[in-house]
Amino acid sequence: MAYSDNETAFTQFEARQMSPAIGAELIGADLTKPTDTLVSEVRAALLRYKVVFFRDQDITRAQHLAFARKFGELEIHPATPKEQPDREVLRIAHGPNSRGVENSWHSDVTWREEPSLGSILRAIELPPVGGDTLFECSSYDKLVIFSKDGRYWVMPPPERFFVDGGMMLAGKADRDQEYTMVYTDSSSGFTYMKRFTLGGFILEKEYRAATEGATVLLLQTGVPETIYVKYKPAKAQRIHQQMFQPTDIMVKSAKARGNQMTAKRIARIDTTKPRWWNDEDEAHKGHLL
Numbered sequence: 001m002a003y004s005d006n007e008t009a010f011t012q013f014e015a016r017q018m019s020p021a022i023g024a025e026l027i028g029a030d031l032t033k034p035t036d037t038l039v040s041e042v043r044a045a046l047l048r049y050k051v052v053f054f055r056d057q058d059i060t061r062a063q064h065l066a067f068a069r070k071f072g073e074l075e076i077h078p079a080t081p082k083e084q085p086d087r088e089v090l091r092i093a094h095g096p097n098s099r100g101v102e103n104s105w106h107s108d109v110t111w112r113e114e115p116s117l118g119s120i121l122r123a124i125e126l127p128p129v130g131g132d133t134l135f136e137c138s139s140y141d142k143l144v145i146f147s148k149d150g151r152y153w154v155m156p157p158p159e160r161f162f163v164d165g166g167m168m169l170a171g172k173a174d175r176d177q178e179y180t181m182v183y184t185d186s187s188s189g190f191t192y193m194k195r196f197t198l199g200g201f202i203l204e205k206e207y208r209a210a211t212e213g214a215t216v217l218l219l220q221t222g223v224p225e226t227i228y229v230k231y232k233p234a235k236a237q238r239i240h241q242q243m244f245q246p247t248d249i250m251v252k253s254a255k256a257r258g259n260q261m262t263a264k265r266i267a268r269i270d271t272t273k274p275r276w277w278n279d280e281d282e283a284h285k286g287h288l289l
Helices: 036-049 061-069
Strands: 014-017 024-027 143-147 151-155 167-172 178-184 191-197 215-221 227-231 241-244 251-253 259-262 266-270
Touching (some): 014 036, 024 036, 143 215, 167 215, 215 266, 227 259
Antiparallel strands (some): 014 024, 143 151, 227 241, 227 266
């Protein structure tokens, strides 16, 4: 069954697109009665919108499994306990004595040579925020993962990878991809800005894009037009905010120290004009040394 881009082509539900690029809510679908027509239209919607949502579905585990089997043979996730009944369902439950790790970066099973078509999540109780997909990757990609202290690793997509101190940025590794970083050196207290590319790398080796013990304040791909900085209050301090242009400095290697921005302590930093920016205060342009 073929469908045009006209959303009224669906007969079993109304498809309400949630963003220009991805996602739609399928309103009116009844998953307790997965007819061939409904399944065919859900499959078409999934191919079109990449992820689909069904609200207010009061279904049992058996009905959940029955609906999922309409799309093919079910996989048993490697993290499913062997003693659990209905092992095709990966149960995720947390409470005061079982803290969740799902908001840490992980790749699910997209790293497999033959990844699953998808997952059907039956949400019983949800937190208000969290669980966003950062990017899609395959087993053929290489990933770069940056920590909040400036360390980074390049590796094949892992099933799970723990970043001590927290992850700052993750994405597909490209030796020519440009990054902009702002970090504070732990020994001097000075803050530096740098533009860099990864260059060559050895898989799963630990590298540093900032000095040891540094605190990364900003890290992003590409180069922003302006970086806005607000300083922490200090005695006799005359300049409270500054703007810096990253294009004033050259692109160097990842191991380069970068250019000194300031010796003042930074309270806030952003790449777009933030609400905390005071237009009535004099806008001093920062100079990079």
